[in-house]
Amino acid sequence: MTDVPSLRAALLDWYDAHARSLPWRAPPGATTKTAPYRVWLSEVMLQQTTVPHAAPYFERFTTRWPTVADLAAVEDAELMAAWAGLGYYARARNLLACARAVTAEYGGVFPQTETELLALPGVGAYTAAAVAAIAFDQPANVVDGNVERVMSRLFALETPLPAARPELRRLAALFVYDDRPGDWAQALMDLGSGVCRPRSPLCDQCPLAFGCEGLKTGTPERYPLKTKKAERPHRRGHAYVLTDGSGRVALVRRPDKGLLGGMAGLPTSDWSAAPEFTPPVDAGWSAAGSVEHVFTHFSLTLEVHVAEGGGDDFLWTPAEEAAKALPTVFRKALERGLAAA
C-alpha cells in the first residue's frame, strides 16, 4: 500500500531545499506566515493564471492597497481598470465584494475557518482551503489542478476528469496532517508546477518517484485522463473607435453580468455569425481592418471601424488611459483603429 508518511516526508524535505521564492510566499518552515490579505489576493490572481502573468499585478495591487481595508475603499471602475489584462473579470468584481465584506462584517480581519472563508464572494473550495492552510496553518485539503495531476499520477488513476474529482480529493486528503499544512499545500503545488508538469514530467528529479504508480506504468504523462471538450465556435462582430479630435476615445461600461462584465469597452455590435453594422452614432465611419481574439469558449474576429464625432452617452477617455483600462480584446481593437485613423 501507499506509504503516506514516507511520501510526505520526502516531499517536505524536497520543498525545504527547492521551494520557489515568490512575492506572496513565506519561506518553508517560517513561523511568521504571510498576511491573510496577501495570501487571499495572490490565490485569487492565480486562479487559472500563471505566476509570471499574476506577479506584476500582485506587486501593483499591494503597493497601491497595502491592506484589505484600502482595497475595500476603491471605486469599482478603478479596481476594474487595475485588473485589466488579467482576465476572468468576475474575479475582480468578487475581489472587491469580498474586501468590502471582510471590512464590514469582520472589521477588516480575515476569518480563519474554512467555512467562513468559503462564504466570501469569489472564494471557492480551493481558495478557502489555500488561505486556511497557508495563512493560518490549518490542516485543509488544498486541491487545485496541480494536486489533481500529482494524485492522478501517484495512483495511476484511470478515471478521466472531471468525473475523477471526488476521488482525487479523497486521495489528496490522505496526506493532510496537522504538521506543516501550509508548507504541504505549497510543496504539492510547486511539485506539480515544476516537476510533475503536464506535458513532460521530470520524474528523475521527483522526490515521490519511489512511490509513484504512474511512473511504473511507463507513461506517467498520460495522467490525468480527460474527457474531450466541445469544439470552440467562431463569432464575428464590429468594434467602433470614435474619437473626438483631441485625443479622446468613446468608451462604454459593460453590464456587470456576462462576458467582460463591469469592464470598460468599445461600443460594439452583437457578436454572432452575421453581426449587424450598427454604429453608436452617425458619422463618417471607415474600415480599419480586423483583429482576432480567442476566448475560452469562442474565438472572435472584430472588424474595426473609425470615425470622428461626439456624443453624450460615452465615457470620453484619453487614448493612452483607455488602452490601460481596457480588456485585451478591446485594447487590440483600439490600437488597430488608432493606427488606421
Added chain:
DNA sequence: GAGACGTGGGG
C-alpha cells in the same frame, strides 16, 4: 454536471 468566463506562453 456542464457551460460561461480571459489571457499569454509553450511545445
Added chain:
DNA sequence: TCCCCAAGTCT
C-alpha cells in the same frame, strides 16, 4: 499554426 493549458468559481 494550432492546441493545450494555469494555484477556479459561479450558475
